[in-house]
Amino acid sequence: MIHRLHRFFALIFISAIFACVAVAQEPPLKSIAYRLSMPRPVSHLFEVSILIELPDELKDKPLQLQMARWSPGRYGVFDFAKNVQEVHAAAGDGSKLQVTRVNDQTWSVEPLGSRRLTVSYKVFGNDLDGTFSQLDPRHANYNGGSIFMYVVGHKPDPVKLEINAPPGWKIVNGRTERPGQTTWQFPNWDILIDTPTEIGPDWTQDTFDVNGKKYHVMVHSFGAEGGKRPALVKDIEKIVRAEVGMWGPPEFEEYTFLIHFAADDHSGDGMEHLTSTQIIQPGALGEPGVYESTLETVAHEFFHVWNVKRLRPLELGPWDFTRPANTRGLWVAEGFTNYYENLMMHRAGLRDDKKFLEKEATTISRVEYYPGNRLMSAEESSLSAPFIDGAQHVQATNLRNTAISYYPKGELIGMVLDLLVRGRSKGKASLDDVMRDMYEEFYLKSPNNSYYLRGRGYQTEDLQRVLSRRAGADFSDFFKRHIRGVETLPYDEAFSQVGLRLVKTAKEPVDAGLWIEFQDRKAIVSVVMNNSPAEDAGLQAKDQIVSLAGTNVGEDWQKTLARFKPGDSVPLTVKRDRQTIKANLVLRQPERFDYKIQERPDATPEQKALRAAWLGRG
């Protein structure tokens, strides 16, 4: 993987040179105007037309339009072109122009001397999500990367948008300035697709102010709200206050939370943007647990206003949408955001100390159990994002044994670094200071390195430098061992700074190296751990376990195994395709542990003071 990446970067470098030459020779287009219509919501077909005015120099050259292969914030490749149909083009006088499909994501049009042309197409969308789009009789909710083609070589050009909504449907997005607005002007295509939009007859909007900035909470509920919306809006305001309290004033005048309660048990997502976020909850607001889950997502996505949307790894924008993005920094961009999600819920008064520490202990239990945690470093996890962030695999993979997600892993790195910085600086600094320093240096003060955004991106070496400076201690060894290497994080050292300790207990008395999922009440092997009893027994993913230790396999199968001890042999029968196979699991010592964060009996007053500052409410 790393080996191939060297070649990959070499390719980017070469193509970047050619791209610069091409852009330098080509003047901007005179105008690019998108028109979005949805005349037949039941078909799930968005209708897009792009009116393009060409400068004289380009009226005889072929023009290429492309659908992105992926879109920012999610790193899996989705090939949005697969949902495009009926691509047509016409000249300014209405005469038809030839459209040629060049490759999987690109169409080419010959203007034949016309200074104006229109390219039109339909795009199917029926996913309510932070990356895809949905049009149905209830609403239209789109994420621009999945429906708007860009003109190749002209992503930096300004673009206009006009939306023709069905009668009675209202439009809202994070760049709406007045009620009834149907047209927008964006500085470039990247900002167009950074502006997800909701169009529907019956969404609601609540508004509040924090330090002179306006926040809108758009809610579209497909299930019962149980009267909880006013309280939800109040709690969202608490989160906004906590996060603005840490970072300082955000760089916008207005911000919009676009929240859907899908009530469908499967749609669930959160996606960050510069002046808005898309949040989709699978349940209904009135259902148990949905309220808190929504606030957690709000705490996470709003933190991205700074961390990732503005303070960003070098490779995150502007992007090449013909290949997946590769960055080493997602354990900071997503992982630290996960840590602050928990911390900000606590600072906003929505979570007590006990719940905050339990959440972190649960993340430790998860991460330490994953075998991939000992094979894949935080930086390598980030570079593997196209495979592990929402990617669909038709081919069987061994990622459950080899990969670790940068979300929980980066969350723990963030917590450990926060505690170490607090300890080393004797309480004078924390990760908050490090993040603010980074924001100031790279976003606010660095010269712009592209058309897309202010400042420039950072590299993980930059974070190492800023951290070391703030803590007054050298963190290069930490980065070598725990960021670029796979050594276990120094939890004991970190927790002892604040008079706490990590305690582990075995979750089960034995280990079988097996994960089982239940599908239609059938016990299906979902993961066989490498070098485990299950692998020794010849088990494979997708095997159906028919009997275990002579009994049927139920959801409590681990209790069945708990009757045995390490070294015991447990008979089982599995169905694989049309075969019935008998095997024996020779159980081993437990490998899965439950972690708890506890008070140290010998905690000093200094350590307790550091803990009070860590878990203070600012």
Ligand SMILES: [Zn+2]
């Ligand atoms: Zn909606």
Ligand SMILES: [Zn+2]
């Ligand atoms: Zn995130």
